[in-house]
Amino acid sequence: MKKLYLVLLLLLFSICSFAQSRYISVTTKKIVYARDGGACRxxxxxxxxxxxHITPFSCGGGNDVSNIQLLCQxxxxxxxxxxxxxxxxxxVGVNCCDRSVSRNRSSASTSRKSTSTSSQCTGTTKKGARCRNRTSSTNGRCYLH
Incomplete structure (x- = not known):
């Protein structure tokens, strides 16, 4: 009985780990390549x-077709x-700090002005590195920490 629980636990853990992967499927890559015409957007x-990732993976952006684009290196x-x-x-993407899509240069400059009061999150990632997200909360941590 304990072996069954262990196997189920390992299966559940592997599914959860794969769901949070940066892996982009071959099908998604083909669709994005055709949609973007094989050129940098x-x-x-x-x-x-x-x-x-249009919405960065570090900000919760997924690997679906609507969030992937082609860019040159x-x-x-x-x-x-x-x-x-x-x-x-x-x-060419979504502002990670306020989660809004900036469409033109004037809104980009406005976004930069509004985020100038934000600071880097003081939290750490699972790997022990410093979080790269920005936050304007009083505790100095982003929504992930």
Whole structure:
């Protein structure tokens, strides 16, 4: 009986671990590639393409087709955990701090002004690293901590 509980516990744990994975399925990749025309959504390059989360994975963004886009390596690296490609100064994602989609440059500058009072979360991740989220709460921690 204990073995059965152990097996069920391990099965449940493995399902939960897989659900929180950054893994993007082959089907999702094919759909996104066709939708984006095989080019970077920021600069239009077709070299060194990567699959990027529109809402960052660290902010709870999923791996479904509506949250994945194609970006070239330069644009993806400059975007990092933000919503702006710093090379081309274009909005290519969702602002992780206030969870709003910025559509134009004026709203991007407004978003930057509103987040200037926020600070980096003082919490730590499961791996022991410092949390990269920003927060404006009085306790200094983001919604995950």
């Amino acid at each position: 920021c600069c239009g390059s077709s070299l060194n393409l990567e699959y990027d 330069k644009c993806n690296r400059s975007k990092s955990n933000s919503c702006t490609c710093k090379i081309h100064n274009r909005i």
